[in-house]
Amino acid sequence: xxxxxxxxxxxxxxxxxxxxxxxxxxxxxxxxxxxxxxxxxxxxxxxxxxxxxxxxxxxxxxxxxxxxxxxxxxxxxxxxxxxxxxxxxxxxxxxxxxxxxxxxxxxxxxxxxxxxxxxxxxxxxxxxxxxxxxxxxxxxxxxxxxxxxxxxxxxxxxxxxxxxxxxxxxxxxxxxxxxxxxxxxxxxxxxxx
Amino acid sequence: xxxxxxxxxxxxxxxxxxxxxxxxxxxxxxxxxxxxxxxxxxxxxxxxxxxxxxxxxxxxxxxxxxxxxxxxxxxxxxxxxxxxxxxxxxxxxxxxxxxxxxxxxxxxxxxxxxxxxxxxxxxxxxxxxxxxxxxxxxxxxxxxxxxxxxxxxxxxxxxxxxxxxxxxxxxxxxxxxxxxxxxxxxxxxxxxxxxxxxxxxxxxxxxxxxxxxxxxxxxxxxxxxxxxxxxxxxxxxxxxxxxxxxxxxxxx
Numbered sequence: 001x002x003x004x005x006x007x008x009x010x011x012x013x014x015x016x017x018x019x020x021x022x023x024x025x026x027x028x029x030x031x032x033x034x035x036x037x038x039x040x041x042x043x044x045x046x047x048x049x050x051x052x053x054x055x056x057x058x059x060x061x062x063x064x065x066x067x068x069x070x071x072x073x074x075x076x077x078x079x080x081x082x083x084x085x086x087x088x089x090x091x092x093x094x095x096x097x098x099x100x101x102x103x104x105x106x107x108x109x110x111x112x113x114x115x116x117x118x119x120x121x122x123x124x125x126x127x128x129x130x131x132x133x134x135x136x137x138x139x140x141x142x143x144x145x146x147x148x149x150x151x152x153x154x155x156x157x158x159x160x161x162x163x164x165x166x167x168x169x170x171x172x173x174x175x176x177x178x179x180x181x182x183x184x185x186x187x188x189x190x191x192x193x
Numbered sequence: 194x195x196x197x198x199x200x201x202x203x204x205x206x207x208x209x210x211x212x213x214x215x216x217x218x219x220x221x222x223x224x225x226x227x228x229x230x231x232x233x234x235x236x237x238x239x240x241x242x243x244x245x246x247x248x249x250x251x252x253x254x255x256x257x258x259x260x261x262x263x264x265x266x267x268x269x270x271x272x273x274x275x276x277x278x279x280x281x282x283x284x285x286x287x288x289x290x291x292x293x294x295x296x297x298x299x300x301x302x303x304x305x306x307x308x309x310x311x312x313x314x315x316x317x318x319x320x321x322x323x324x325x326x327x328x329x330x331x332x333x334x335x336x337x338x339x340x341x342x343x344x345x346x347x348x349x350x351x352x353x354x355x356x357x358x359x360x361x362x363x364x365x366x367x368x369x370x371x372x373x374x375x376x377x378x379x380x381x382x383x384x385x386x387x388x389x390x391x392x393x394x395x396x397x398x399x400x401x402x403x404x405x406x407x408x409x410x411x412x413x414x415x416x417x418x419x420x421x422x423x424x425x426x427x428x429x430x431x432x433x434x435x436x437x438x439x440x441x442x443x444x445x
Contacts, residue, residue, distance in 0.1 A: 037255070037261075038254055039253045041256040041260075042251045042252060042253050059263045062264045077241060077242060078242065080245070085211075092220075126249050127249070130246040133244075133247065152212055152213060152244055153247070157216050176209065180205065184208075
């Protein structure tokens with residue numbers, strides 16, 4: 001199940017910086033922060049919707065990156081994916097303190113997922129993957145696609161999804177199970193992953 | 194729940210872990226599995242890769258300066274300055290001095306241990322050839338002194354007295370010598386009268402001092418050494434004594 005991550009120059013640079021960080025190089029850590037924190041901050045903000053908590057999560061995440069850079073394995077994941085995983089895990093932990101009654105589903109999400117809007121130029125990196133994923137998401141049923149998207153963007157649990165989408169929990173679980181299965185097959189079939 | 198042999202379930206758990214729908218106790222449990230289940234870890238990483246482009250369109254946002262300041266404040270102090278200790282490449286014929294880790298406490302006992310270690314290391318480097326009439330030069334060290342701050346016990350320098358009548362001095366890294374100052378080495382036979390042995394450059398890794406013929410007698414009868422801080426050029430009398438140490442003689 002090998003993933004070919006060798007073709008992206010940005011990934012090489014980040015992997016190199018991570019290796020230097022693992023040796024205690026603070027200048028490299030600063031470079032890594034400058035290169036990745038805007039994207040990571042945006043991701044955390046999207047999930048938490050609270051600037052203060054997002055700043056805390058970002059801070060904790062980067063301290064974790066500093067301490068654990070030595071565990072990063074370039075064969076396992078792309079550097080940015082590794083860092084996204086770190087911030088997402090912390091954001092999901094933070095969401096445990098979320099009051100479920102205040103959840104608002106992001107109604108614009110469906111629209112963005114299926115849109116063909118032209119991407120800004122600086123988002124060329126990762127564009128191929130984003131387009132492939134969008135195309136595969138579009139092949140899912142509405143409920144499958146939305147459950148997956150709300151879960152990923154807003155960090156919702158099965159019961160929170162059931163409550164906000166107004167369907168039984170079993171339906172949510174089925175949507176997700178069938179949705180991820182179809183996604184994987186679609187992505188593997190498209191020569192992606 | 195044993196998922197072995199159930200690829201479908203493992204794949205789903207990995208996907209839900211990446212998606213975020215796996216939470217609470219189930220999430221913690223999954224994370225413990227990841228530690229030693231390589232196949233599961235690969236599946237989870239693959240799902241992180243598959244899903245991360247979902248965030249591709251989210252506009253980046255530079256975090257406020259205070260976030261970086263807070264991160265920097267939490268990094269271990271001086272992590273950049275103090276790199277993991279690099280083992281210096283061994284010179285072609287490593288000095289027996291370099292083989293001995295002397296930078297510990299300071300007491301006559303330590304000096305004796307250090308001396309023993311030096312002699313042992315030297316002998317290890319110069320094993321007597323069996324049945325060969327080649328004379329092995331005797332260990333060059335005849336005495337060592339650990340110079341320490343009398344109040345704190347902190348090691349200031351180590352002095353090795355060699356058979357040839359010279360001294361080798363190694364000053365501790367954290368000895369602070371302000372500009373326009375120097376260190377000066379003294380010996381004493383009675384603990385009262387200090388005789389200057391020479392100046393010591395503070396940043397020398399180790400420094401050999403050739404003791405002048407006029408001081409050789411004093412050196413031979415030295416029972417202790419001292420290190421002082423002086424204005425550049427030295428001083429006839431010690432100004433500020435940084436430490437003293439008894440001289441321990443090697444067994445003959």
